[in-house]
Amino acid sequence: MLSKKQTIEVLDVIAEMYPNAECELTHSNPFELLIAVVLSAQCTDALVNKVTPGLFEKYKKPEDYIAAPLEELEQDIRSIGLFRSKAKNIKKLSQSLIEQYNGEVPHERDELVKLAGVGRKTANVVTSVAFGVPAIAVDTHVERVSKRLGICRWKDNVREVEETLMKKIPVDLWSDSHHRLIFFGRYHCKAQSPRCETCPLLERCREGKKRLKAKGLL
């Protein structure tokens, strides 16, 4: 496993590749971000961004989602996968915001995860992007990249990956590192076809060298 120092060095290289990595979900306030992140489960941000401009024009407050018939909300997000459960979750979530949080999006991760459709990953994104609270949201990209680079162990579960990252990365770099790891995972260290041939981290990546050897390229 990489040491703290090695982890920082690796993250510096990735930061050079993606100096402006940030959340790509279009939103203009915490509530919109929360909705966008919930919608983004198991589909790409690009797909969500096709729907949200019109959606946010029509639904501005939790009350608007509550007032709309379920079938209508489903129709408004139909082009996104899992739209049925997502529509239900958004209505439930809106109800909870009104009843328990005075219609506001709570700032605490522990409160956010109580909302329908909000898990640890979504809660971390909201707290960090909307409220500037340091957090590392571990999604499939962050997990895969961390394991391939040896920042954490292969057998680690999501919780362990998050703990390891928080331990090895200074708090003031948590949010930036999170977004950089996601960009690196999405655009370069891809799940199916990682671009190891052009990776500046190849020399330090056991997984990458193993892959290139298997392809006879090393």
Next chain:
DNA sequence: AACTCGGGGCA
């Protein structure tokens, strides 16, 4: 830990 949900994107 394994399974389910689901339409769009892409090879």
Next chain:
DNA sequence: TGCCCAGAGTT
């Protein structure tokens, strides 16, 4: 066609 995708809930 077949496979995968910025996950979460249930069993």
